Amino acid sequence: MDTQKDGKTPNLSAQEKKEVDKSQPPRAAVLHEIIRTQGDMELERSVAALWWSALAAGLTMGLSLMAMGLLNSRLPDGEGFKVIASFGYCAGFLAVILARQQLFTENTLTAVLPVMTKPSLNNFGRLLRLWSVVLVGNLCGTILVAYVMLHLPIFDSKTDLAFLDIGRKIMENDASQMFAKGIVSGWMIATMVWMIPSMESAKMWIIILITYLMALGDFTHIVVGSAEVSYLVFAGELPWKDFWLIFAGPTLVGNIVGGSFIFALISHAQIRSESGPPKKSADQGQEPDPQKTRK
Structure with a gap:
């Protein structure tokens, strides 16, 4: 019987072995x-480049x-139709990520790994510079678009009411709920960023899957939420103090904790554990054997 001591499948051609290697994740x-x-x-990009990209993303x-x-x-009332309407949440993320614009919550993982390394x-x-520029740019963009959507005659009254309801x-969340849901949201965005390089051909579906689940779970996101909540402020239903203290502050901290201090830290620790210290070669770090050196 023909057996393989290394446990590999026998009788594979060189070309087949190459195909196996290519198929490995x-x-x-x-x-x-x-x-x-x-x-x-x-982190190396200029402030101007970061700012304009972040503003565009907002x-x-x-x-x-x-x-x-x-x-x-445009959909009838009912929980079942709300499930369908939640797909709309994916639109902004798809456009921003596919256009490679600067999104703050992506950078809670991407820009943090070089610092951890x-x-x-x-x-x-460099990290604080990037975070501050991108966050301000994102918020300026979302607040501006909320103001325009409310004050320009673009949408009918039924759609305006739908914006307010969002x-x-x-x-309806208090500050602690904003923070807790923000942690989950930050972790989910970091998961999405981690998945995309290994499944570039399915990038669009990964974005839709993760962001759709965020919408179904009503998890709070500092960038999308700033458009939704500032719309209330411009409509006169909410003071700016509540925008910053109840929504923005707790949600921002939650997104950073979920993306940086949980996902990025654990992922980096995993890599450090796998790599370990370099192994010493046979002739390094050992005292010479007197029996071998004696002639």
Whole structure:
């Protein structure tokens, strides 16, 4: 009987072995390095480049509010139809990620891995610079698009009411709920970012799956939510103080905790554990054997 001591399938041609190698999914270390490299490139971008990309992303994220409002206003009432309307939440994420615009919650993983790999004051400074520019740009974009959607004669009254209902639904949460749901949201976005490099051909479906689940779970997201909640502010139903203290502050901290301190930290720890210290060669780190050296 022909057996293989190494446990491999016998009688494979060289070409078949190459096909097997190609079919293997990338190791976690490979995904880590891809995302770390992307993050390092983002940290090197100029403030102007980050700002304009982040502002564009904030404006584009208004598509999520727009799509959900349009679907809610045109579908019959009922929980079953709300499930369908939740697909509208995916619109902004799809447009922003596929257009490679700067989204703050993506950077809670992408830009953090270079800092975890090489913690230094310079890298921490670069991270804070990127976070502050991208966050402000995103918020300026979403708040601006909410103002335009409310004050320009674009939508009918039924759609306007649907926009208000979306914001009211978010503000049913207190600050602690905003924070807790923000953790889940940040973790889910980081999971999405981690998955995409290994399944680039299914990128669109990964984005839809993750963001649709976020919408079904009513998890809070600092960028999309800022458009939804600021719409209430401009409509006169909510003071800016509640926007910042009840929604924005707790949600932002939750997104950072979920994306950076949970997912990124655990993923980085996994890679560090797998790599371990370099092994010493046979002739390194050992005292010479007197029996071998004696002639």
